[in-house]
Amino acid sequence: MIEFVFTPDDVARVRFAFSPLWEMVRSLRVLADPSGHALHLPWAHAVRPRLRGLDLGPLREVVAAAGYIPDFLTPPPATPLPDLAAELETVRATPPEVVAAELRWTARGSRPTPARHAMAADPERTLETLADLLGRYWAAAMEPFWPRVRDLLEGDVLRRTAALAVEGAAGVFGDLHEAVSWRSGTLRVDRHWTFSGELAGRGLMLIPSAFVWPDVSVMVPPYQAMLSYPPNGVATLWETGPPAGDRKDALAALIGRRRAELLTALATPASTTELARRMDVTAGAVSQHLGVLRACGLVTGHRLGRRVLYVRTSAGDALAQG
Numbered sequence: 001m002i003e004f005v006f007t008p009d010d011v012a013r014v015r016f017a018f019s020p021l022w023e024m025v026r027s028l029r030v031l032a033d034p035s036g037h038a039l040h041l042p043w044a045h046a047v048r049p050r051l052r053g054l055d056l057g058p059l060r061e062v063v064a065a066a067g068y069i070p071d072f073l074t075p076p077p078a079t080p081l082p083d084l085a086a087e088l089e090t091v092r093a094t095p096p097e098v099v100a101a102e103l104r105w106t107a108r109g110s111r112p113t114p115a116r117h118a119m120a121a122d123p124e125r126t127l128e129t130l131a132d133l134l135g136r137y138w139a140a141a142m143e144p145f146w147p148r149v150r151d152l153l154e155g156d157v158l159r160r161t162a163a164l165a166v167e168g169a170a171g172v173f174g175d176l177h178e179a180v181s182w183r184s185g186t187l188r189v190d191r192h193w194t195f196s197g198e199l200a201g202r203g204l205m206l207i208p209s210a211f212v213w214p215d216v217s218v219m220v221p222p223y224q225a226m227l228s229y230p231p232n233g234v235a236t237l238w239e240t241g242p243p244a245g246d247r248k249d250a251l252a253a254l255i256g257r258r259r260a261e262l263l264t265a266l267a268t269p270a271s272t273t274e275l276a277r278r279m280d281v282t283a284g285a286v287s288q289h290l291g292v293l294r295a296c297g298l299v300t301g302h303r304l305g306r307r308v309l310y311v312r313t314s315a316g317d318a319l320a321q322g
Contacts, residue, residue: 002189002218003196004204004225011169011185013203016161017077018153021087022228024134024142025063025073026211028056033065039213042238047141054140058126059133061115062103070102073130076205076224080157084138092131099123148237148274149210155269155309156208156231158302172206177216177229189227195220210234233268239278251319259289263320266299269311 004010030037034044063069072094075087103120104112112120119126142149163171173182179190187204197220205224208231209217217228252260258281265275272290276283290310293299298316301308312320 001194001196002191002220004187004189004220005196005198006169006185006187006204007198007201009201010199010203013201014164014169014172014206015080015203016157016206016208017080017082018150018157018208019074019077019082019087020084020138020142020146021082021091021134022074022077022207022209023149023211024084024138025069026209026217026228027142028059028063028137029065029069030211032060032063036065037211037213039235040211040238043145046145050140050144051137054133054136056133056137058119058129059137061113061119062130068105070099070105071219071223072099072102072127074219076219076226077207088131088135091134092127094127096123096127099127148277151271151274151309152210152231152233152237152268153208154307155233155311158269158309158311159232160206160208176206176227179216180227180229187227189216189218191218197221199225210237236265236268236278255293255319256289258285259293262286262289263293263298263312263316266310266312266316267320269302269309271307271309275310 027040027043030040031044031047034041037044062073072091075090075094078086078090100120100123103116103123103126106112160172167174170182173180173187181188195218200221202221202224205226207226207228209228210231212228213230213234216230219226251263254260255263258279261279262275265278270278272283272286275290276286279286290299290301293316294301294310297313298319299310300313301310
């Protein structure tokens with residue numbers, strides 16, 4: 001069991017970020033064990049042909065299907081919206097002794113493989129090899145799918161930031177994951193290893209991750225304490241065509257079939273591009289319908305950088321769910 005004890009300063013420093021590097025590293029685990037991550041099978045089938053000719057052996061050695069992933073591969077995001085190139089530079093800047101120590105670390109009762117020992121014996125070369133491989137793997141397996149993953153992550157951050165502002169920590173942690181519970185200023189995460197301690201005023205970083213599904217991942221001090229969790233709506237990530245679910249004829253008769261589908265799809269925040277992909281229509285058509293729904297007070301838009309995410313208002317929730 002993991003226990004993070006919060007002071008008032010720690011509660012005030014609960015913050016969100018997401019990381020292309022974290023997604024990439026966790027996706028390697030999906031490829032190592034697709035059956036354990038069935039939600040991502042459409043992605044796995046799509047990327048396998050793209051990976052032909054790319055020797056992922058060193059990455060597979062350090063990111064196995066289960067167990068410890070060396071922390072230097074998943075450094076804490078420095079900003080809420082980190083850049084992959086900057087993250088890879090952070091990896092490259094890891095001290096060699098840290099690389100060696102983390103490659104040699106294993107759970108009690110197991111030992112590093114001979115390949116891991118060899119990698120730990122030459123940490124500088126190993127670090128450069130892994131960083132270069134990650135860059136090539138990103139281009140082949142992640143970059144083509146990043147826009148839809150990013151939309152999902154940004155939507156979850158938007159939703160939970162609003163909950164934090166209205167309900168405080170309880171509003172954020174209440175439905176984060178079945179393995180996570182919040183009570184009396186202590187956050188508990190059900191894991192197979194133990195840690196209990198204070199956060200020393202540094203707070204907690206929350207990192208939504210599509211590829212961590214169906215689990216959660218935790219990093220504890222002396223690193224920045226972090227909790228990575230599956231974002232709300234992750235089950236829709238690889239859907240195509242009209243959003244699934246019960247289409248209420250009354251709602252479609254009231255506002256039109258396409259607008260009813262849009263309102264249903266916006267149970268989780270999404271961009272115009274993502275909605276167009278999921279509904280298999282043009283972005284222009286989506287924008288037109290969103291304009292009507294927005295004028296009626298059923299949806300609202302939130303700008304994140306150059307992009308706008310749309311989300312249902314409380315009136316939209318009542319109409320869609322009623």
